[in-house]
Amino acid sequence: MARSLIRQGVSVDIVATLDPAEASERNITFGEPLDLGGFTVRYFKRQTHFYKASMPMLRWLSDNVGNYDVVHNHAVFSFAPLAGAFCARRARVPYIIRPLGLLNHWGLENRRKVLKKLSLRLFDLPALRHAAAIHFTSDREQSEAAALALATKSVVIPIGIDAEPFETLPGPQRFLEKFPAAAGKRILLFMSRIDPKKGIELLLQAFARTCAKTSDIMLVVVGSGTETYEASLKHLAAELNLGNRVLWTGFLDGEDKLSVLSAAEIYFLPSYSENFGIALVEAMAAGLPCIATSHVAIAEDAAKHGAVIQVPSEVDAIAQATDRLLANPSEGQHLARQAALYTRQHLSLPAMGRALKSLYQELLSEATTPDKGIATLPTTS
Numbered sequence: 001m002a003r004s005l006i007r008q009g010v011s012v013d014i015v016a017t018l019d020p021a022e023a024s025e026r027n028i029t030f031g032e033p034l035d036l037g038g039f040t041v042r043y044f045k046r047q048t049h050f051y052k053a054s055m056p057m058l059r060w061l062s063d064n065v066g067n068y069d070v071v072h073n074h075a076v077f078s079f080a081p082l083a084g085a086f087c088a089r090r091a092r093v094p095y096i097i098r099p100l101g102l103l104n105h106w107g108l109e110n111r112r113k114v115l116k117k118l119s120l121r122l123f124d125l126p127a128l129r130h131a132a133a134i135h136f137t138s139d140r141e142q143s144e145a146a147a148l149a150l151a152t153k154s155v156v157i158p159i160g161i162d163a164e165p166f167e168t169l170p171g172p173q174r175f176l177e178k179f180p181a182a183a184g185k186r187i188l189l190f191m192s193r194i195d196p197k198k199g200i201e202l203l204l205q206a207f208a209r210t211c212a213k214t215s216d217i218m219l220v221v222v223g224s225g226t227e228t229y230e231a232s233l234k235h236l237a238a239e240l241n242l243g244n245r246v247l248w249t250g251f252l253d254g255e256d257k258l259s260v261l262s263a264a265e266i267y268f269l270p271s272y273s274e275n276f277g278i279a280l281v282e283a284m285a286a287g288l289p290c291i292a293t294s295h296v297a298i299a300e301d302a303a304k305h306g307a308v309i310q311v312p313s314e315v316d317a318i319a320q321a322t323d324r325l326l327a328n329p330s331e332g333q334h335l336a337r338q339a340a341l342y343t344r345q346h347l348s349l350p351a352m353g354r355a356l357k358s359l360y361q362e363l364l365s366e367a368t369t370p371d372k373g374i375a376t377l378p379t380t381s
Contacts, residue, residue, distance in 0.1 A: 002039045004160055004353030010360070012039035013068070015061065017046040017054045017080055031056065053079040058087070066091035070360045072135070075100045076124045077116055085127040094132035094363045101137075101275020103145040106197065106295075120148075128152055132363045138297035141275045155359055158298065159276055160352030163343055166285035170255055172263035178256070182247055182263065185218035188322065189264035189288070191257070192271075192279040194225030199270035199293060199313060200233055206270075206318035208240040214326060217245070222260055224251040261286040266325055266332065271296050272313055281347050284308065284339035289332040291321045298347075307342035309335065 002012045013033075023030060023043060033040040044057035061083055065071060071088040073081035076099050088095035102108075108116055125148065128134060134154040136142040142156050176183050188207065192198055200221070207219045219242075224230075230248070237246045252260055261267075267283035267290045274280075274296040281298060283290050284307060292299035293313045303310035309325070311317035325332045345351070 004349040006038040008353040008357040014041040016043055017052050018043040019046050051079045058083045061087040071095040074098045076102050077119050082123050082127055089130055094367050096133045096135050097131045098135040101141055104275055105144055106273030137276045140297035140300055157355040158347055160347050160349040161281055162349055163285040169258050169262040174259035175263045182218055186216050187264045188219045189267045191222035194223045197273050199272050202315055203268055203270045204237055205315045209319040210322050220247045222249045222252050269296050285343040287336045287340040289325055289335040302342055305342045307338040
């Protein structure tokens with residue numbers, strides 16, 4: 001996000017908390033600005049794990065936030081964005097909150113339900129009500145948050161990615177050398193965080209049905225999660241008699257990630273809840289035909305443009321879509337072309353940067369304080 005804004009002539013400062021052990025490991029001095037090639041980051045000591053509180057950050061924001069034109073806060077249910085909102089409001093600086101999908105129904109009901117309800121009532125809802133705008137990254141995220149009946153201005157600006165690395169992939173050789181068991185197989189790919197909300201159980205069951213009809217396919221699961229949850233997924237795969245038909249690679253990044261995207265024939269994101277779906281966007285940018293469930297927010301708009309196959313969160317639906325693409329390579333090729341085109345047009349860094357700059361200018365024109373111009377944008381996280 002910062003780099004997209006810099007390209008639009010917006011100056012950016014980032015403010016964040018950091019665990020002391022990590023700061024020591026990375027040789028970071030708290031409170032000192034770090035130049036990251038066009039924008040600065042200031043880290044402040046995280047004093048509690050719960051809510052990630054930092055009094056030094058609060059003091060810095062209180063003393064400095066008035067020097068900025070806009071404050072763009074990221075997340076709710078966390079100290080930093082609430083501190084940013086509080087200090088910005090007191091300094092009469094317009095602020096934006098991006099909820100990061102944390103206001104959707106699944107997250108509110110399945111993750112720390114009681115604590116979130118208490119936090120909403122006491123802290124987050126007041127901050128949201130007084131915000132100049134709420135930044136959602138998809139229409140679905142915006143519509144789910146409507147249950148809170150907020151009168152605050154809201155906008156939908158999707159997250160953009162740097163598509164250039166995905167436009168010229170390195171080829172599958174690197175991946176196949178590291179994982180020779182995948183050689184000669186048609187690769188079906190899941191690549192994201194391994195978490196219960198990702199619907200991997202659905203994918204394993206759907207894959208088992210497809211395996212009964214197709215012998216040369218392999219499901220490659222890229223990502224990491226808790227040891228207990230990963231073990232439960234591997235146990236399910238064994239119960240489904242998938243054996244060596246599923247390859248668990250762990251986390252892959254950089255050239256390894258690009259190489260597995262080169263090797264894949266179909267990408268899946270079968271989540272139960274996904275306020276955006278950045279992993280899906282990367283697969284689309286790489287020109288892969290993609291299957292995503294109806295709970296993946298960005299897939300809804302992409303499907304309208306013929307760039308994704310969107311299915312219900314059901315085993316039969318995933319299996320049928322998989323069988324269809326495996327049996328019809330021309331359909332997959334058309335889907336892949338549309339996916340890459342859609343990503344370039346709607347989910348690129350320039351598209352995001354232009355939309356954000358336009359929002360900031362609009363908020364400044366509405367502000368009652370004199371317009372200082374878009375000089376610096378602190379982002380608290």
